[in-house]
Amino acid sequence: MPETAPATAPLIHARGLRKCFGAFTAVDGVDFDVAPGEAFGFLGPNGAGKTSTMRMIGTVSPVTSGTLTVFGLDPARHGAKIRTRLGVVPQADTLDNELSVLENLLIYGRYFDLSWAESRRRAIELLEFVQLTDRANDKVEPLSGGMKRRLVIARSLINEPSLLLLDEPTTGLDPQARHLLWDRLYRLKQRGVTLCLTTHYMDEAEQLCDRLVVMDRAKIVAEGSPRQLIEKYVTKEVLELRFPRAEGEADDSAHLDGQLDGLAERIEQLPDRVLVYTADGEAAVATAFERGLRPASVLVRRSTLEDVFLRLTGRSLIE
Amino acid sequence: MLALRTYRPLPLTRPARIVQRNMLVYRHSFMVIFSGFFEPLFYLFSMGFGVGALIGNVPLGNGSSVSYAVFIAPALLASSSMNGAIYETSNNFFYKLKHAKIYDAIIATPMSLTDVARGEVMWALMRGSLYAVGFIVVVAVLGLAGLGLLTSPLGLLAFPAAMVVGYAFAGAGMAATTFVRQWRDFDYMQLAIMPMFLFSGTFYPIDAYPPALQAFVQCTPLYRGVHLIRALTTGTPDATLLIDLAYLIALGSIGLAITSRRLGKLLQS
Numbered sequence: 001m002p003e004t005a006p007a008t009a010p011l012i013h014a015r016g017l018r019k020c021f022g023a024f025t026a027v028d029g030v031d032f033d034v035a036p037g038e039a040f041g042f043l044g045p046n047g048a049g050k051t052s053t054m055r056m057i058g059t060v061s062p063v064t065s066g067t068l069t070v071f072g073l074d075p076a077r078h079g080a081k082i083r084t085r086l087g088v089v090p091q092a093d094t095l096d097n098e099l100s101v102l103e104n105l106l107i108y109g110r111y112f113d114l115s116w117a118e119s120r121r122r123a124i125e126l127l128e129f130v131q132l133t134d135r136a137n138d139k140v141e142p143l144s145g146g147m148k149r150r151l152v153i154a155r156s157l158i159n160e161p162s163l164l165l166l167d168e169p170t171t172g173l174d175p176q177a178r179h180l181l182w183d184r185l186y187r188l189k190q191r192g193v194t195l196c197l198t199t200h201y202m203d204e205a206e207q208l209c210d211r212l213v214v215m216d217r218a219k220i221v222a223e224g225s226p227r228q229l230i231e232k233y234v235t236k237e238v239l240e241l242r243f244p245r246a247e248g249e250a251d252d253s254a255h256l257d258g259q260l261d262g263l264a265e266r267i268e269q270l271p272d273r274v275l276v277y278t279a280d281g282e283a284a285v286a287t288a289f290e291r292g293l294r295p296a297s298v299l300v301r302r303s304t305l306e307d308v309f310l311r312l313t314g315r316s317l318i319e
Numbered sequence: 320m321l322a323l324r325t326y327r328p329l330p331l332t333r334p335a336r337i338v339q340r341n342m343l344v345y346r347h348s349f350m351v352i353f354s355g356f357f358e359p360l361f362y363l364f365s366m367g368f369g370v371g372a373l374i375g376n377v378p379l380g381n382g383s384s385v386s387y388a389v390f391i392a393p394a395l396l397a398s399s400s401m402n403g404a405i406y407e408t409s410n411n412f413f414y415k416l417k418h419a420k421i422y423d424a425i426i427a428t429p430m431s432l433t434d435v436a437r438g439e440v441m442w443a444l445m446r447g448s449l450y451a452v453g454f455i456v457v458v459a460v461l462g463l464a465g466l467g468l469l470t471s472p473l474g475l476l477a478f479p480a481a482m483v484v485g486y487a488f489a490g491a492g493m494a495a496t497t498f499v500r501q502w503r504d505f506d507y508m509q510l511a512i513m514p515m516f517l518f519s520g521t522f523y524p525i526d527a528y529p530p531a532l533q534a535f536v537q538c539t540p541l542y543r544g545v546h547l548i549r550a551l552t553t554g555t556p557d558a559t560l561l562i563d564l565a566y567l568i569a570l571g572s573i574g575l576a577i578t579s580r581r582l583g584k585l586l587q588s
Contacts, residue, residue: 060427107343
């Protein structure tokens with residue numbers, strides 16, 4: 001096998017990739033390619049098979065069947081070689097709590113065969129990059145969730161990886177911490193680092209991903225850029241209507257039977273609201289009022305990947 | 320950009336990084352390391368000199384006899400190697416494996432599971448050898464003071480022999496720990512360690528047992544370690560030391576191999 005892949009070859013290449021745990025199939029024959037320099041995402045709810053896919057790419061989980069190459073290499077045979085060029089941000093923080101912030105980076109560089117001096121040079125630079133310089137000698141434990149996440153990202157960069165795997169990088173973080181993290185990831189992308197991430201936040205996928213696949217129940221159900229997916233599967237705008245709950249009814253909108261028919265090409269009745277998919281939200285509002293409907297609240301908004309997911313699977317991303 | 324360096328480290332280069340990691344941890348609290356230093360000395364003073372004064376000499380297999388302190392000193396050295404190795408590879412290793420989950424992060428680097436297992440054994444051995452050196456130094460000083468605990472120049476080999484004992488128990492202890500599911504399972508491990516410490520010819524010759532029991536005790540690793548070190552410090556070596564060595568090295572190596580496999584199951588599902 002050649003050690004150098006041509007620049008146009010995908011960094012990650014998967015065909016019919018499967019992962020089974022006993023009788024349970026976590027990943028059921030997925031196909032995808034990740035090109036150098038792109039930000040690629042796996043969007044899907046918990047349990048869709050995203051983490052299992054990432055672990056296979058990270059060479060820490062054996063492939064059950066199908067083809068997977070990373071940097072053109074087979075993870076089963078060249079695991080260590082692949083990991084040399086890989087940065088991994090796992091879902092759980094896995095920091096070394098017995099070491100200080102700086103020491104976490106120093107020793108991690110050693111695991112990548114860096115000299116102490118080189119490891120220290122990069123560690124200091126990376127602490128600057130993730131804005132943790134003033135916490136360098138602190139213990140890891142008392143850091144906030146956002147700081148720990150940033151430290152994990154710094155740690156994943158110590159070997160200057162050309163491919164960064166991020167498994168739900170911002171889950172559990174407050175909005176401010178998320179935006180800081182997104183900013184750092186965006187800068188990495190500008191430096192030419194290929195990003196491969198999983199998320200169940202549609203806004204994160206829209207912010208970060210050039211291209212993504214939507215995963216549901218171990219399968220890929222759609223693929224494209226965020227814009228393409230929205231154009232293909234949903235309308236430009238969504239009208240959200242909420243109705244006061246009628247006596248003795250389980251759903252707020254259950255009493256509407258048929259009054260919304262024909263208002264738009266597609267209408268989704270959720271327990272707490274009605275989604276009307278339409279090219280012109282304001283026009284749909286007018287029509288609704290003409291028909292005598294009196295919703296408690298009206299919201300016209302741009303369609304999101306959340307709507308794409310709902311359309312494809314009939315369920316919300318975060319349940 | 321994608322040219323992948325082919326870096327071939329020496330066999331112990333990467334395991335040594337685990338040792339370095341542990342040294343960083345203990346840099347913050349290195350006094351803890353010395354806790355294991357005193358236990359064998361306390362035994363030596365209380366049993367060897369205290370109880371020993373009541374006992375008189377103990378016959379060795381070859382017809383000669385030695386003072387009780389001389390008899391138990393090598394056994395205490397073997398036991399402290401065992402305890403040091405077991406302590407590091409049971410509780411400490413389990414904490415890192417299941418609670419701190421530090422290996423989950425390490426396996427995302429070029430380090431292999433075998434590197435991890437070897438590194439932790441190296442560390443356990445280093446910690447154990449610190450105790451062995453301390454113990455031997457105290458024994459040598461007492462010897463200079465006229466107590467004559469070391470009766471043979473072969474006694475100098477007690478140190479490498481203690482390392483071999485440490486290796487055996489580090490490998491075996493680590494392999495056992497990979498099967499532990501919760502902290503209280505370690506009670507079972509103590510259930511094996513404690514009787515081995517008391518009954519493996521540590522405090523009295525195993526001639527005291529009926530033949531069947533003697534044969535059984537001779538199959539335990541601590542007996543082999545005690546037998547090995549005692550033959551060296553009392554200057555009574557024979558060919559059976561090769562059995563001790565082969566047994567202990569095999570136990571450590573099999574333990575290491577099992578550990579690598581089990582870590583694969585636990586960390587790379």
